[in-house]
Amino acid sequence: MDKSTVTKIISRLKRKNLVQEAGFGESRPQGGRKTCFLEINGSFACVGGIHINTEQIIVCLADLRGTILFESVQKIDEDDYAKNGFSGILQDAIKLLQKNAERMRVPIAGIGLGVPGIVDIENKKIIQSIPLLVKTPFDVTRAARELLDVPFFLENDARCCCYAERIGNKLKPSKNFMYVFIEHRRLHPIKNSPKNISVGFGFASKEKIFHGANSCMGEFRSIFWSETSSSQFSLATQNIQNLESEEAQKIFFELSKNVAFLANTLSLELVFVGGIEKHLSENLVNIIHKESERLWPYEWNKAKSIESANITTHAVSYGAMMMVLDKIFSVPDFPVNENSFPMERNSAHIFFA
Numbered sequence: 001m002d003k004s005t006v007t008k009i010i011s012r013l014k015r016k017n018l019v020q021e022a023g024f025g026e027s028r029p030q031g032g033r034k035t036c037f038l039e040i041n042g043s044f045a046c047v048g049g050i051h052i053n054t055e056q057i058i059v060c061l062a063d064l065r066g067t068i069l070f071e072s073v074q075k076i077d078e079d080d081y082a083k084n085g086f087s088g089i090l091q092d093a094i095k096l097l098q099k100n101a102e103r104m105r106v107p108i109a110g111i112g113l114g115v116p117g118i119v120d121i122e123n124k125k126i127i128q129s130i131p132l133l134v135k136t137p138f139d140v141t142r143a144a145r146e147l148l149d150v151p152f153f154l155e156n157d158a159r160c161c162c163y164a165e166r167i168g169n170k171l172k173p174s175k176n177f178m179y180v181f182i183e184h185r186r187l188h189p190i191k192n193s194p195k196n197i198s199v200g201f202g203f204a205s206k207e208k209i210f211h212g213a214n215s216c217m218g219e220f221r222s223i224f225w226s227e228t229s230s231s232q233f234s235l236a237t238q239n240i241q242n243l244e245s246e247e248a249q250k251i252f253f254e255l256s257k258n259v260a261f262l263a264n265t266l267s268l269e270l271v272f273v274g275g276i277e278k279h280l281s282e283n284l285v286n287i288i289h290k291e292s293e294r295l296w297p298y299e300w301n302k303a304k305s306i307e308s309a310n311i312t313t314h315a316v317s318y319g320a321m322m323m324v325l326d327k328i329f330s331v332p333d334f335p336v337n338e339n340s341f342p343m344e345r346n347s348a349h350i351f352f353a
Contacts, residue, residue, distance in 0.1 A: 010038065018044050040064050040329075045109040047328075048097040049320035051157065052076075052086070052115050054131050054186045054193070057093045058317045061101060064109070066167075066325065070100045071314065081189040086132055087143040094147045110151040110328060112320030113140065114160035116183075116200065118216055124154045127215070131198065133188055153323055157181060157316045158200035158218050162209050164311050164319030165272055167326055176205035177270035179309070180259055181316075182284075184243050184276060187231075194239040196231045197251050201262075222258055243280055252284050260291040263304055274309030275316075281308040 013019045018041055025035035042065035051058040060071035074096075076089060094111065101108045117129025126138040140154050155163075158181040165179060179202035186193040201218040203210045210217050224234035231238060233251050240248050263271050271288065273281045289306045296304075311318055 016044075017041055042067060043106065046101060046104075046106045047109055047321045047324040048094075048101070048111040049160075049317040049322075049324070050090070050093045050097070050111065050113045051160070051314070051316035051320065052089055052093065052113070052132070053157070053183060054116075054189045056185075057089060057096075058314055059093050059096050060314065060317045060321060061097060061104075061106075061108075062318075062321045063106070064325065066322065068318075069104060069106070071317070072096060072100075073314075076189050078189060078191045086126075086134060086138060090140065090143050091147060094144055098147070108150050110153065110324040111148065112153045112155065112160070112322075112324040114155055114157040114316040114320045116157050116198070118214070118219065119154050119156050120215060121154055121211070124152065126154070131185075131188060133190075151324070151327065153320075153327055155320065155323055156200065156202070156215070156218060158202035159209055159211070160202075160317075160319030160323060161272070161274055161309065161311075161315045162202040162204045162319065163322040163326060164315045165309060166204055166209070167322040175269050176203075176266075177272060178203055178259075178263060178266070178268050179272045179274065180255075180284075180288075182255075182273070182275040182281075184240070187238075196238060196240050197233075197243070197248065199232055199255060220258070222254055223261070224254055224257075243276065252287060256284065256287040256291045257295075259288050260295050263288075263292055263306070264296050267301075269305060271304065271306040272309040273306070274312045276312060278308060278312050281312050 019038045020041045022037045022039040027034050042063040046061045046063050049060050057074045061069045116131045118127040120127055124141045126134050144152055161179045161181045181200045183198045186195050199220050201220055222233045230236055233254050237247050273284050285306050285308050292304045
């Protein structure tokens with residue numbers, strides 16, 4: 001574009017207070033004005049993140065730089081879920097975000113939702129969620145349409161965690177990694193539902209978060225599972241109240257074998273463990289690391305980088321917000337014709353202060 005055109009566009013963005021000056025560079029050797037650096041005005045708007053599991057609604061708001069402005073955790077009432085279903089819980093979460101955005105007088109630019117199960121991100125439908133008792137495709141936008149006039153995005157909970165690490169923590173885009181998302185929660189949002197350990201995986205490489213065929217990548221069931229199992233693992237126990245109990249430790253050891261197998265086979269550069277408290281994730285990291293080294297046949301490239309996630313709790317809601325920022329600040333697809341070069345979607349890098 002012509003320089004004058006760029007100047008007009010930038011002037012318009014500055015008048016709207018969407019961008020602001022961030023300093024000046026050196027003058028060019030031939031002289032002239034110094035280069036003016038621009039940045040997004042973080043307080044121009046905010047984005048919302050929602051995580052709904054079988055026990056809780058976790059919501060948060062962040063400005064356009066990713067700084068948390070508000071967060072809240074509310075328990076799901078089994079009677080309310082039985083009466084109003086997932087739709088009612090989602091609407092409650094949206095209203096909570098809107099109420100607090102209005103209180104802070106910051107407009108919402110978009111909202112992201114993370115849930116367990118198989119999701120269709122393009123059509124914004126939950127195809128099926130065993131934990132949330134969603135057995136047939138559920139149109140999320142239809143449930144939210146009456147409340148929202150801003151973009152709304154849907155993603156699997158473990159893949160939201162990938163957004164939290166890749167964007168929220170400025171992970172180098174060349175890295176390929178796996179996120180092991182662990183929750184200790186009820187199996188279903190109903191009365192007397194037993195509590196157990198639930199696991200999902202997320203995979204990312206460079207600037208892409210993988211979904212797999214029909215968006216089923218990351219759904220997990222242990223390789224040691226059998227028909228007598230009452231959870232994702234081989235153990236018959238269905239109710240685990242304490243993550244430091246002997247039963248929980250047995251599950252963590254079984255999980256480490258599954259993760260080590262994938263990390264070695266796929267030659268992943270990084271494995272993040274999150275969703276549980278930091279001391280528990282760090283303990284599991286040590287177990288996975290030992291198992292990965294034990295199962296690796298070569299001396300070369302033996303060590304894998306296995307880390308506790310930077311954001312261990314509330315990672316899904318935070319990642320849902322990062323997903324919204326990624327969508328807002330990404331370069332869109334352009335139609336390809338015979339006279340143009342093919343272009344792939346290229347997510348713009350977002351730098352947070």
